[in-house]
Amino acid sequence: MKLEHLLFLVLVLLAALFGYLSLQEQPVHAQGVAHPDHPAMALGGDAASRSLPILGAGLAFALLQVTFFGGLLLLGLRRGDHERVFPRYLPVAGALALLALAFVLLFVSYRGQAVAGADVPTVLGFPPATAWMLYGVWWTPLALVALYVWRFDDWVYGDWEQARFAELVAAARQADETAARESAQSAEQS
Secondary structure, eight states: OOHHHHHHHHHHHHHHHHHHHHTSOOOTTTTOEEOSSOTTOEEOOOHHHHHHHHHHHHHHHHHHHHHHHHHHHHHTSOOOTTSOOHHHHHHHHHHHHHHHHHHHHHHHHHHHHHHHTTOOOOBTTBOHHHHHIIIIITTTHHHHHHHHHHTHHHHTSOHHHHHHHHHHHHHHHHHHHHHHHHHHHHHHHO
16 A cells, blocks of 8 residues: 555544544533533543543544554655665664554553542653653654654655756756747747
8 A cells, every 4th residue: 555545544534533433422511510610610520521422532533543654754754766765765664653652551541540530640740641742752752853864864854855846957958048049049039
């Protein structure tokens, strides 16, 4: 299967999953309940009854997003007969696997928090799910940015592309000069 077809399939799955999640009935007290002492404040209520029924679909959505993001990154990598492409997929796939793992750990820890209620430990000052979001999901894409910057000349726009671009510019300039000469000659003849 071509990468473009895989990306389209993932996009269709994302849309279907989004439609499924949108059509789910809203749980009781999903918008919170009134605080007994402060009417402007809402209490969250029971996290397990609100989120556990759709948590698996949310995880699937997150993993499909990581897959789509990775596919778009790989789509931009140079492909040609003059080089081997497979080795460059490995670091990108590794960074994407770390991002997917961070999402899985985020969802697993959130599920544990929702079941345990208020009795959860803190990790670096935050509940575990929040810690995974801040320290796992948020920082992991920086590995992809670092790979892109570090390997740009080899993966995206290297010497071969630069030489080919220079050839195309020279050919376009020559075509413009030829057209200008022919236009000037036809104007002189008329």
